[in-house]
Amino acid sequence: DVKVTQSSRYLVKRTGEKVFLECVQDMDHENMFWYRQDPGLGLRLIYFSYDVKMKEKGDIPEGYSVSREKKERFSLILESASTNQTSMYLCASSSSRQETQYFGPGTRLLVL
Amino acid sequence: AQTVTQSQPEMSVQEAETVTLSCTYDTSESDYYLFWYKQPPSRQMILVIRQEAYKQQNATENRFSVNFQKAAKSFSLKISDSQLGDAAMYFCAQLTGANNLFFGTGTRLTVIP
Numbered sequence: 065d066v067k068v069t070q071s072s073r074y075l076v077k078r079t080g081e082k083v084f085l086e087c088v089q090d091m092d093h094e095n096m097f098w099y100r101q102d103p104g105l106g107l108r109l110i111y112f113s114y115d116v117k118m119k120e121k122g123d124i125p126e127g128y129s130v131s132r133e134k135k136e137r138f139s140l141i142l143e144s145a146s147t148n149q150t151s152m153y154l155c156a157s158s159s160s161r162q163e164t165q166y167f168g169p170g171t172r173l174l175v176l
Numbered sequence: 177a178q179t180v181t182q183s184q185p186e187m188s189v190q191e192a193e194t195v196t197l198s199c200t201y202d203t204s205e206s207d208y209y210l211f212w213y214k215q216p217p218s219r220q221m222i223l224v225i226r227q228e229a230y231k232q233q234n235a236t237e238n239r240f241s242v243n244f245q246k247a248a249k250s251f252s253l254k255i256s257d258s259q260l261g262d263a264a265m266y267f268c269a270q271l272t273g274a275n276n277l278f279f280g281t282g283t284r285l286t287v288i289p
Contacts (some may be wrong), residue, residue, distance in 0.1 A: 097276075104185075106267060106279040122276065154221065162209060165277060167221035 067091070068168035070155055075173045083142040085171050087155030093166075094159060096138035098122075098130060101152040101170070113138055114161075145175045178203060180270050182280035189258045190288050196243075197253045197283045199268030209271040210251045212242070215282075216264040224266070227251065255285075263287045 071086035089096065095114050099107040099122075109122030111130040119130050127149060131139045138157075142149055152172050156165040179202045189195035201210065212224040227235045227244050234242050239256045255262055268280040 104281055106180075106281040107269075108279075109276050112276060156221075161276075162271065164211070164223050164226060166223075167213075169220045 068155055068157055068166050070153075070168040070171050072171050073169060075171060077142075077145050077173065077175050079146060079175060081142075081145050081175075083145050083173065083175075085140040085142075085153055085155075085173070087138045087140070087157075087168055088136055089138075089155075089157040089166070090136065091157065091159070091166070092135065093157035094135075095157060095161060095165075096132065097156040097158075097165060098128075098138065098140045099154045099156065100124070101154055107154060110140065145173075147175050149173065150175045178270060178272065178275055178278040180268055180278055180280040182266075182268055182283050184283045185281070186284045186286070188286040188288055189255070189262075191258055191260060193258055194254060194256045195258055195285065197255075197266050197268075197285065199251045199253070199280055201249050201251060201268070201270045203249070203270065203272050205272045207273055210242075210244070211269040211271070211277070212240070212251075212253045213267045213269060213279075214262075214264045215267065216261075221267075225253065258287050260287050260289065 068089045097112040098110045113119045113132040129141045154170045155168040158165045181200045208229045210227045214224045215221045243252045265282045267282045271277045
């Protein structure tokens with residue numbers, strides 16, 4: 065079974081803090097994705113990566129950056145957290161663009 | 177621009193009954209994929225069913241089946257013999273060659289015992 069894990073289920077941070085969200089997959093997948101999920105808006109793509117050290121902007125990249133130093137790990141970085149970044153963050157991976165994405169359990173982030 | 181529309185924010189169904197969740201999408205591409213994902217409360221998002229646009233036959237996975245109407249750009253999910261464990265948010269999603277996976281806003285399904 066594909067396993068995608070995320071470093072935290074819940075996080076509380078202060079405005080202006082730097083926040084790291086980590087995601088690890090164990091299936092040697094090429095592609096990894098970061099989404100945020102908000103009520104009434106569904107899931108929106110923040111960034112994705114199709115290879116180590118490669119990254120592409122998604123639909124809502126502003127205020128975020130990512131890092132992929134190893135194939136299995138994809139990090140989402142909030143350089144200076146703001147209250148409008150309070151959300152559920154979901155990581156996913158897939159073996160290729162056309163294949164099914166497998167999701168992690170999500171990190172619920174609260175920025176105060 | 178891609179659009180995926182789920183017009184039912186909430187649905188409910190009696191246990192053992194059948195329910196259909198609707199989804200419409202828009203794309204000008206001929207090759208694309210459609211998905212239904214399920215997100216149970218406080219649990220991981222999992223794939224329910226997947227449909228390749230080039231396949232005319234509707235996908236089926238046990239109690240879950242789709243009604244794929246390509247000309248109408250409609251992709252509804254039918255859940256037969258509903259169980260309490262089917263209670264979840266259901267998301268319809270579309271993947272095209274030019275774009276990434278694009279999700280609808282979700283339908284919350286309640287199963288009434």
